[in-house]
Amino acid sequence: MHPVVEATARVVDSAPVGRRYHRLLLDAPELSAASRPGQFFHLLCRDGAGNGPYLRRPMSIWRCGPGRQLGFLLHVKGRGTAALAALRVGERLSLLGPLGQGFRLEPGWRRILIVVRGVGLATLAPLTEAAAAQGIAVQAVLSAQAPEDLMAAEFAGDSGAAITSVFDSDGSSAVPAVEAFLRARFEGADRPDAVFTCGSNRLFLLLQRLAAEYGIPGQIALEQQMGCGLGMCFCCVRQIRAPDGTVQNLRVCAEGPVFDLQAALAW
Ligand SMILES: Cc1cc2nc3c(=O)[nH]c(=O)nc-3n(C[C@H](O)[C@H](O)[C@H](O)COP(=O)(O)OP(=O)(O)OC[C@H]3O[C@@H](n4cnc5c(N)ncnc54)[C@H](O)[C@@H]3O)c2cc1C
Ligand code: FES
Structure with a gap:
């Protein structure tokens, strides 16, 4: 595993995504190549004028890999994330990482299923690409308040993941509806070898219950x-x-x- 380092990196892209999110891409080739899906960095949240909270904020790795910019997808919530979203191209950011234990893909898996909501999408996005690179098919349920909050492209990247979208606005994200969808997958020919989730307590509890019932291993961030x-x-x-x-x-x-x-x- 790559050692944890404190580094500064130049911002190469900083732009709003949808109604609530912000994309930040950094020029940090060594850290990007060393990062694994599910790991995170601890970011010092200072805007270009040096304003921001004292404590760093944890942020999942959204984009990483050899030859790629290191990316984060932020939900702007408070002082720290607001300072990060205020960073402009060319400004520098202090980051500590890569940190933590990431997701594991077992040899022999042919198919995985991801259930994700909100900013959990950023955490699981790099797993879709890692799975695709290993020839593992990805099916995903993306839950959001409304279609304008979905960010399917930000999730799937180039992975070719098959996405089913569910929304609060039309009731399709309600637990019974998602449960019926998952049961059909777990009982069908496309039964996944493993399931993954992040971002919603009620979807986590549903997936945990069904995965136990069907004997499917799973991981949660x-x-x-x-x-x-x-x-x-x-x-x-x-x-x-x-x-x-x-x-x-x-x-x-x-x-x-x-x-x-x-x-x-x-x-
Ligand atoms: C391992 C890890 C990975 C994460 N990845 C992402 C990510 O990819 N994108 C993203 O937008 N956010 C992510 N978060 C959450 C992010 O760290 C917090 O939203 C951020 O620290 C809030 O800082 P702030 O100063 O903007 O808000 P604050 O003013 O500190 O808090 C604003 C609100 O957010 C809540 N909050 C603060 N910290 C957290 C936290 N760690 N988890 C949940 N709620 C929190 C507070 O209770 C408060 O209600 C991640 C958290 C962890 C632990
Ligand atoms: S944040 Fe200090 S031990 Fe985890």
Whole structure:
């Protein structure tokens, strides 16, 4: 695994995406090549005038790979993400990483299914491309408030993932509707070898329940507010179920953010 480094990188693209999101691409070839889907960077959120919060903010790797710019997709929520979105092309950003344990793709898998909502889309986007590169077909359920929030192209990139979109605005994102869709997949010829999720508690609980029922392995990327991002402050612990049934407090930044789907507990 690549060592964690603190580096500065030049912004090469900074633009709004849809109604709530912002795209940030950095010139950081070594870090981009070393990054793995599911890992994250801890970003120092200072705008061009140096304004922003003291603590870094964790951000999933949205785009990475040899010869590619390192990309993040931000939901602008507060001071930190607003400072990041205010960065202009040519300005520099301090980043720490790559951090955490990413997603795992097992040899022999032919097909995976991803269920994602909101900014979880950024976290799982690079997995679609990694899977495609290994010849693994990707089917994805993208959940959003309304069609204008979907960002399917930002999710799938060049992966050729087959996307089913569901929305709050027409009721198709309701749990019973998504459950019927997933059951049809799990019982059909296109049953996935593994499932992945991020970004929604209710979709996580649904997927966890169905994956257990159908005996399909799964992984989830968890989010938690962070202090150091390096495993030292323990401010990011979440309760995770061990194989023997006991509950452990594990650090999302160090043991995660990706955990076994059945080990994660609802928040
Ligand atoms: C491993 C990891 C990967 C992440 N990847 C992304 C990503 O790809 N894109 C993205 O937009 N966001 C991502 N997040 C969430 C992002 O870190 C927070 O939204 C960000 O720190 C908010 O900072 P802020 O200063 O803008 O808002 P603040 O003013 O700090 O907070 C604004 C609101 O956001 C909530 N919030 C703050 N931090 C988090 C957090 N870590 N998780 C959930 N809610 C939070 C606060 O409770 C508050 O309600 C990720 C978080 C983790 C832990
Ligand atoms: S953020 Fe400090 S231990 Fe995870």
